[in-house]
Amino acid sequence: MSKLSFGQKLKSLFGLYKGAGDDFFEELTDALIEGDLGAKTAVEVVDALEKKCRSEKISGEEVVAAELKQMLLSYIKSIDFMPEPSKVNVYMLLGVNGVGKTTTAAKMAKLYSEKGVNVVLSASDTFRAAAVDQISMHGEKLGIRVVRHQMGSDPSSVVFDACESVRASGGGLVIADTAGRLHNKENLVNELKKIDRVASSKADEGCYKKILVIDATTGQNAVRQAEVFHEAVGVDAVVITKYDSTAKGGEVVTIGKEFGIPVLFVCTGEKYENISGMNCEKYIDEFMTAKQV
Numbered sequence: 097m098s099k100l101s102f103g104q105k106l107k108s109l110f111g112l113y114k115g116a117g118d119d120f121f122e123e124l125t126d127a128l129i130e131g132d133l134g135a136k137t138a139v140e141v142v143d144a145l146e147k148k149c150r151s152e153k154i155s156g157e158e159v160v161a162a163e164l165k166q167m168l169l170s171y172i173k174s175i176d177f178m179p180e181p182s183k184v185n186v187y188m189l190l191g192v193n194g195v196g197k198t199t200t201a202a203k204m205a206k207l208y209s210e211k212g213v214n215v216v217l218s219a220s221d222t223f224r225a226a227a228v229d230q231i232s233m234h235g236e237k238l239g240i241r242v243v244r245h246q247m248g249s250d251p252s253s254v255v256f257d258a259c260e261s262v263r264a265s266g267g268g269l270v271i272a273d274t275a276g277r278l279h280n281k282e283n284l285v286n287e288l289k290k291i292d293r294v295a296s297s298k299a300d301e302g303c304y305k306k307i308l309v310i311d312a313t314t315g316q317n318a319v320r321q322a323e324v325f326h327e328a329v330g331v332d333a334v335v336i337t338k339y340d341s342t343a344k345g346g347e348v349v350t351i352g353k354e355f356g357i358p359v360l361f362v363c364t365g366e367k368y369e370n371i372s373g374m375n376c377e378k379y380i381d382e383f384m385t386a387k388q389v
């Protein structure tokens with residue numbers, strides 16, 4: 097059975113536009129909410145769009161679609177991080193359980209080491225033995241060194257050692273995996289802050305980045321996670337995972353709009369190669385027209 101993708105639905109909705117009429121904008125609001133933009137953002141975006149359509153007497157569906165695209169584009173930003181090879185760089189991956197932190201750490205390790213960067217993986221999810229094994233397995237497969245301690249040890253001491261090791265070898269990049277701790281518990285936020293303090297004191301100036309991993313299939317939950325982590329330690333960029341599945345992707349617009357956090361990578365599968373830089377224009381085009389379910 098063929099099913100219209102969200103983007104195809106949105107596209108066909110524009111066919112109903114006959115000038116600034118209420119029905120169209122209401123339906124557009126619903127469609128954007130369905131696309132994971134969140135109610136607040138959807139209403140704000142559509143209000144602004146409707147105002148513009150009225151004041152400029154916009155009547156063509158292509159023009160309205162183009163206006164919406166520009167508006168959505170204005171909220172999202174891409175960013176590209178390049179480690180400084182002779183310095184100690186730390187990219188810390190944050191996020192709740194299961195979003196894809198460990199997988200993303202491995203993908204990024206491969207990506208940066210292929211660019212000639214000396215990469216060390218820091219197995220800082222010390223809460224479960226399986227987590228340390230999982231990242232060690234990736235390290236072995238990729239030929240990338242993994243700094244690990246025993247399960248249950250202090251995650252910030254793993255980051256500390258990984259940084260020392262990188263400095264001793266003349267510089268490079270520590271990619272730190274972390275536990276998907278329940279970020280709303282005060283003690284766990286404190287622990288996050290402790291790793292953050294260690295990483296920022298060990299990394300050279302300007303070389304420490306906090307990267308929040310979000311699962312694109314979780315919609316507005318991802319927005320709430322961004323809020324909590326951003327408040328706790330300040331997030332420099334997000335990586336979107338599982339964009340290969342039924343994810344619609346609207347939460348990225350909301351994260352950009354509400355918190356101004358840019359997107360570093362988009363991941364579209366479990367393989368090491370399934371990671372690419374963010375192309376905002378392509379992302380919004382897919383959101384509005386093309387992404388298949």
Ligand SMILES: Nc1nc2c(ncn2[C@@H]2O[C@H](COP(=O)(O)OP(=O)(O)O)[C@@H](O)[C@H]2O)c(=O)[nH]1
Pocket residue numbers: 191192193194195196197198199200276336337338339340341363364365366370
């Ligand atoms: N389809 C898909 N699966 C992914 C992606 N990234 C991670 N996964 C899977 O999501 C699950 C959780 O990933 P993991 O890295 O262990 O998450 P963590 O708990 O945040 O470290 C694993 O089964 C991964 O293979 C992605 O981009 N697409």
Ligand SMILES: [Mg+2]
Pocket residue numbers: 197198199221227273274
């Ligand atoms: Mg993990």
